[in-house]
Amino acid sequence: MPKVSEEHLEARRQQIIDAAVQCFARSGIHGTSLDDIRLEADLSRGAVYHYFKSKEDIIEALREQSLEEDEQLFEGLKENRPDLPLWLRTLDKGMKRNLRTPGNIDTRVAMFLWAEALLNERVLNSQRALFKPWRETMPEMIRQSQQAGDVNPDLDPEAVIFVMASIMIGATAQLAWDPDTHDIEAAVEVAEALFTGGFWTGGDSGGEDAE
Amino acid sequence: MPKVSEEHLEARRQQIIDAAVQCFARSGIHGTSLDDIRLEADLSRGAVYHYFKSKEDIIEALREQSLEEDEQLFEGLKENRPDLPLWLRTLDKGMKRNLRTPGNIDTRVAMFLWAEALLNERVLNSQRALFKPWRETMPEMIRQSQQAGDVNPDLDPEAVIFVMASIMIGATAQLAWDPDTHDIEAAVEVAEALFTGGFWTGGDSGGEDAE
Amino acid sequence: MPKVSEEHLEARRQQIIDAAVQCFARSGIHGTSLDDIRLEADLSRGAVYHYFKSKEDIIEALREQSLEEDEQLFEGLKENRPDLPLWLRTLDKGMKRNLRTPGNIDTRVAMFLWAEALLNERVLNSQRALFKPWRETMPEMIRQSQQAGDVNPDLDPEAVIFVMASIMIGATAQLAWDPDTHDIEAAVEVAEALFTGGFWTGGDSGGEDAE
Amino acid sequence: MPKVSEEHLEARRQQIIDAAVQCFARSGIHGTSLDDIRLEADLSRGAVYHYFKSKEDIIEALREQSLEEDEQLFEGLKENRPDLPLWLRTLDKGMKRNLRTPGNIDTRVAMFLWAEALLNERVLNSQRALFKPWRETMPEMIRQSQQAGDVNPDLDPEAVIFVMASIMIGATAQLAWDPDTHDIEAAVEVAEALFTGGFWTGGDSGGEDAE
DNA sequence: CATGAATGAGCCTTCATTCAT
């Protein structure tokens, strides 16, 4: 039986994770020492190791948390924008997510984790988990849109998802680099136009020669 | 007065840069020590400092070089695929570039530099320089396509470019994470279809409600 | 006023000491943290400090206990092997003691304590106490054997004890290093032969020129 | 081609090893930090790592050196004390070796290494190497003495060596614990008397019942 | 009595960089 309440423990963990996010956003993962984190969290050096057994564990916890938040983010999807195909509504959400946090903290941390994923299997797996819902459920939706005659049946559904995901990822990167120079709302409009036939107004589509 | 020829100097610099690329691709920028680089380059510890003032300088040189290569990459653009609008031909090239290098070395290094750009002004500026041609010349092309009636005139040309760039960036990231699971050719087809009206085959476009 | 019985207290102390012995045997004194001990003893971190003021105190208690055991070990000495001089019977016991414990746990811990004794006055004193009986009572026995004409009267009784003790100590060390390669029974035979004239069978002893 | 002479390098290594010996003798292996060593050697913290890649490597080097010294110690053996069997002359040397160093530094370090050998395979192997000459060549000498009728043929030659080695080891330990209370010369006399029939002067040996 | 959260000093090691030769 612990001496302090379960909430206190969880609060401490959260305190450390929050501090880590701040530090990572400011200085990157490798530019952040555990000392930086404990200072930001206003904790003793040893205290951090009560809650996480290594720096990598903090990263993992932080990753897991952002994964949970991500799932929540896409939960209310079915209700919004009923005029759009379901698979398309994620694009809107996915791009606008980058505007959520002040100073784009999460966006910056995300990019550091992207790089880290190339070196660290655990981070890579978290990264994959983030896209798992897309990969698993959305190609089938595309296929239905193709059968319904709305989407070109010659296109590979997996590739469609790949491109959609690319847009969200690339938008995040560009916003991280230059938070103030891009009009994300306008970009969302363009993206939606692309996927719903509202972009190209020319007589005949250039798509024919894509084969 | 240097005893060795200018070429020798340049060769040594290149040797170091190449070694750095190898190391960075393997272990990331922060996971690579100068010792790793000099070992890979088969040079003495001090030698590196004859050619580069610091580790940061190596990173910068490497970034600059990739910038030059990038420019070359897009040079022959005018000749290829005359059926496509000029601004669209870059997409094809930009996405397929990721397939260029064995083991996706450049792709991995690129992603490490993306993260580094968030911390290091010089790297960020190199990063911006990479996209400068897009930003400067391509919106005007879009505008022309809009005036020609090919592209929806309600869309923001800068935002169009933003989305195009996003696709290329996001494709790079996804390929770096999972080099073997994606069909980049199929993705290029999808991308081209999106931009040339070959994606949406539905009766009326959903683009109207994007406003 | 203690809520729990005296036995409970003592049992807890013993529990900790036993755990410490296990840990020390496994990882050495310095390789064992208090956490290792409390884990092995299945106790809370703070509990240990109720029974022992410090890590050093545990070591001391453990040393004291082995001292008591040692005394018990030599108690029945008088009855066994009446054919041997009393001072010699200790050798047999002393060497065979190393065979007592499975995995030679006590032997290993003893050696760690030997080293510790060089740094820690308290441990050194325990160590000395272990040999005190030898030093105090046995030289007199030797002297009697010398007067009885059994042992060379030119030899220093203290030195005889020193050599006897050396044999026991050295045997312990060698068995700790290589538990399986030595035949301790054969070694005891050799030792007894040495002390009772059964070793050298040559015409005239080389001992004359030892002076 | 190194910048400094080979001797300089070797001198630095020796400087570190010597410092380590001093520190180990003073505070034990675990009580000595690399900082202690570098301070004693008057070197920078990083310098130590030019010459040894870890603390364990320093221990190994120090062990190797003492092994070499040990071999030298027993080299001139054949010339000394021609009145004694060759295998016996080592005992004299082996015991007196403990008197060599001021403050018994080597003796103390040896004991710390004895303990370390129980935890560290590399140290254990050095330890074994130290006794290898004994194990390999001396049993045969004993056997010859047995055939010559000088030594009781019923005794196991390996066990004889085991006991001889025990005496040396145990003498070292006792001298390390109490450098000033023992008369090592007298002990050597006892030891020689034991092995050459000069100890037991009784009418009939007690050795008969050793079987 | 008991718990385990908290502390902070200290440890081994790495690394970018300098500089005498």
Place this chain on the structure above:
DNA sequence: TATGAATGAAGGCTCATTCAT
């Protein structure tokens, strides 16, 4: 020009011990 010895700050982590609950 080239070498590699030397520097010392910093990093991740462990651990004996204290103390509020």
